[in-house]
Amino acid sequence: MSAAVVSMRNIVTRFGENLVHNDVNLTVYKGEIYGLLGGSGSGKSTLLREMIMLLRPESGSVEVLGHDVLHIKHTEAAELRKKWGVLFQSGALYTSLTVAENIAITLKEYTSLPPDLIDSIVMAKISMVGLPEHAASLYPAELSGGMVKRASLARALSMDPQILFLDEPTSGLDPVGAEAFDKLIVSLREHLGFTVVMVTHDLDSIWTIVDRLCVLGDKKVVAEGSLEEVMQSTHPTIESFFRGSRGTIRSRV
Amino acid sequence: MANIEINYKNDICQIECSGGWTLDSVAEVSPQLKKALSAIGEASDVILDITSVEVFDSAGAILLLNYADKFKGKGYHVNITGASEEQQRMLAMYRQQLATTTTETQLNPRSIAARLEHLGEKSINYVLGTAHFFAFLGETFNALIYYFVHPSSIRFRAIFKNIEEAGVRALPIIALTAFLIGVVIAYQSAVQLEKFGASIFIVDMIGIAVTRELSPLITAIVVAGRSGSSYTAQLGVMKITEEIDAMKTMGFDPYRFLVLPRIIALMIAMPLMIFFADLIGILGGMFIANVQLNMSYSEFASRLQSVLDIKHVWVGIIKGPFFAGLIAAVGCYRGFQVSYNTESIGRYTTISVVNAIFLVIACDAAFSVVLTELGI
Numbered sequence: 001m002s003a004a005v006v007s008m009r010n011i012v013t014r015f016g017e018n019l020v021h022n023d024v025n026l027t028v029y030k031g032e033i034y035g036l037l038g039g040s041g042s043g044k045s046t047l048l049r050e051m052i053m054l055l056r057p058e059s060g061s062v063e064v065l066g067h068d069v070l071h072i073k074h075t076e077a078a079e080l081r082k083k084w085g086v087l088f089q090s091g092a093l094y095t096s097l098t099v100a101e102n103i104a105i106t107l108k109e110y111t112s113l114p115p116d117l118i119d120s121i122v123m124a125k126i127s128m129v130g131l132p133e134h135a136a137s138l139y140p141a142e143l144s145g146g147m148v149k150r151a152s153l154a155r156a157l158s159m160d161p162q163i164l165f166l167d168e169p170t171s172g173l174d175p176v177g178a179e180a181f182d183k184l185i186v187s188l189r190e191h192l193g194f195t196v197v198m199v200t201h202d203l204d205s206i207w208t209i210v211d212r213l214c215v216l217g218d219k220k221v222v223a224e225g226s227l228e229e230v231m232q233s234t235h236p237t238i239e240s241f242f243r244g245s246r247g248t249i250r251s252r253v
Numbered sequence: 254m255a256n257i258e259i260n261y262k263n264d265i266c267q268i269e270c271s272g273g274w275t276l277d278s279v280a281e282v283s284p285q286l287k288k289a290l291s292a293i294g295e296a297s298d299v300i301l302d303i304t305s306v307e308v309f310d311s312a313g314a315i316l317l318l319n320y321a322d323k324f325k326g327k328g329y330h331v332n333i334t335g336a337s338e339e340q341q342r343m344l345a346m347y348r349q350q351l352a353t354t355t356t357e358t359q360l361n362p363r364s365i366a367a368r369l370e371h372l373g374e375k376s377i378n379y380v381l382g383t384a385h386f387f388a389f390l391g392e393t394f395n396a397l398i399y400y401f402v403h404p405s406s407i408r409f410r411a412i413f414k415n416i417e418e419a420g421v422r423a424l425p426i427i428a429l430t431a432f433l434i435g436v437v438i439a440y441q442s443a444v445q446l447e448k449f450g451a452s453i454f455i456v457d458m459i460g461i462a463v464t465r466e467l468s469p470l471i472t473a474i475v476v477a478g479r480s481g482s483s484y485t486a487q488l489g490v491m492k493i494t495e496e497i498d499a500m501k502t503m504g505f506d507p508y509r510f511l512v513l514p515r516i517i518a519l520m521i522a523m524p525l526m527i528f529f530a531d532l533i534g535i536l537g538g539m540f541i542a543n544v545q546l547n548m549s550y551s552e553f554a555s556r557l558q559s560v561l562d563i564k565h566v567w568v569g570i571i572k573g574p575f576f577a578g579l580i581a582a583v584g585c586y587r588g589f590q591v592s593y594n595t596e597s598i599g600r601y602t603t604i605s606v607v608n609a610i611f612l613v614i615a616c617d618a619a620f621s622v623v624l625t626e627l628g629i
């Protein structure tokens with residue numbers, strides 16, 4: 001097995017009285033598409049926010065690309081942030097900038113590339129995520145839900161990240177759009193070789209594109225591994241998730 | 254470190270690329286390539302050799318492809334050699350992406366025609382903006398008529414809540430400003446009046462200036478800054494989060510549910526606030542008269558009783574509903590104008606306050622002229 005790019009050990013998270021994680025452990029390996037599953041409110045987004053330094057767990061350790069992100073120096077943290085791309089649940093595009101400007105902004109801030117090269121890179125990323133060319137000059141409010149997801153994916157890819165963090169990338173998309181988005185992630189991973197950590201509810205995504213996954217339940221990781229390994233578990237969360245009526249239909253196919 | 258080295262062999266210009274061609278480093282070779290492109294000597298073929306390129310990412314690949322195209326555009330025969338299998342795959346992918354985008358996509362139009370178009374668009378929008386404001390007033394009036402026809406539909410709770418928010422909670426700041434205005438006026442006039450031995454006239458001066466002009470204006474300015482801006486921001490955010498659309502689909506007319514309660518609430522609260530500001534402003538003046546001119550409070554009060562015609566107080570208070578209507582209408586109108594981005598909230602909030610203050614002062618001037626002509 002290849003090197004770990006994200007590893008979380010003994011994570012405890014609490015919001016006031018509300019204990020969200022109690023001793024969570026997980027490992028993401030290089031090059032894989034890793035799924036983070038669990039019911040609504042089980043703390044998936046919170047776990048993701050802890051990986052990308054938006055939130056500190058109460059205790060435990062988080063390592064990303066070999067950096068201990070809980071005790072990281074300012075400059076190192078700045079370097080690390082350039083090595084990942086994040087797609088937020090709602091897209092979180094900057095509403096006052098066009099799609100092209102949204103994608104170009106990190107390139108403009110962090111590199112000294114000439115403007116025409118930046119324009120080329122931006123157009124390449126736009127076409128790479130399957131957006132039509134005219135979308136470049138549109139504002140986020142003028143995009144459909146699927147286009148917003150694609151535009152934020154293009155923005156997340158702007159710096160050629162080594163890890164891509166996706167929070168429910170296919171939620172809010174129609175099944176066809178969701179499948180196309182899944183395919184897009186797989187093909188981009190093949191070409192660009194990044195690691196993907198994605199929070200998802202989408203059974204189709206889990207079945208078709210996820211290499212390994214973990215399931216959160218009871219404030220812990222109740223199972224981690226490949227889909228077959230996870231399916232072995234008899235934990236009630238997994239029972240209900242995969243053997244509920246929606247899950248059963250899938251596993252029969 | 255990215256680098257290039259140019260060698261000529263027979264008819265061939267060989268460009269050796271080396272180092273890391275990544276986002277962080279290709280900026281260094283970009284000018285070198287540009288120079289190579291303009292200074293290229295006698296050759297028929299250009300070979301871009303990337304054998305010794307260690308790392309390669311989207312920026313490196315796209316730069317290489319861009320220059321390959323530029324050399325081709327000058328009529329050279331271009332070859333990219335020495336790409337590893339992975340690099341070949343990347344180049345092929347970006348070649349495909351670049352091929353689908355027409356090279357002349359203008360991301361930032363800067364031409365004169367574009368600017369003129371922009372100017373024309375702005376001018377038309379300006380005219381349309383005025384029309385929209387009247388449409389807004391019309392809708393509001395329409396909602397008002399609905400209120401009269403169906404009195405049970407009046408949103409009393411919303412009105413009371415807005416009176417509390419915009420009126421009651423503004424009292425401390427209005428008290429402070431009105432008091433200070435009273436102090437300032439009294440101070441300035443005390444010095445002058447004392448020179449003429451006409452200290453007693455400070456009462457006339459403060460009584461009339463504060464009640465008739467200053468407290469309505471000061472109250473209106475505070476309210477515009479406090480409530481006008483918050484109306485714009487509230488309605489703007491509701492528009493962005495599609496709450497207003499949700500209301501419409503449920504049959505809740507935003508004019509009846511959002512706009513009118515705010516306007517009515519402010520029109521009720523404002524005269525009361527002005528009266529409050531009158532009292533506090535006069536109190537401020539009284540205090541200074543006492544400190545500065547040794548005028549006792551009872552002396553001030555009895556003089557005030559005899560010189561302050563009640564009509565001055567009424568004139569000041571009557572202005573209240575007019576000012577309030579303008580402030581609330583502009584605040585709500587600008588709130589509806591917010592477009593779907595966060596920046597426009599800030600912009601329209603500023604515009605709303607500036608517009609409201611301007612309209613209040615213009616309205617005040619109109620009052621002055623009309624009332625003077627009428628001899629009031």
Ligand SMILES: Nc1ncnc2c1ncn2[C@@H]1O[C@H](COP(=O)(O)OP(=O)(O)O)[C@@H](O)[C@H]1O
Nearest residue numbers: 015018020038039040041042043044045046047
């Ligand atoms: N900023 C916050 N403050 C307080 N509680 C929070 C905060 N963020 C998340 N929570 C709580 O943490 C739990 C997990 O939330 P989240 O990670 O968003 O769940 P999900 O798995 O649906 O993404 C929820 O109970 C939520 O109420």
Ligand SMILES: [Mg+2]
Nearest residue numbers: 044045046089
């Ligand atoms: Mg979530």
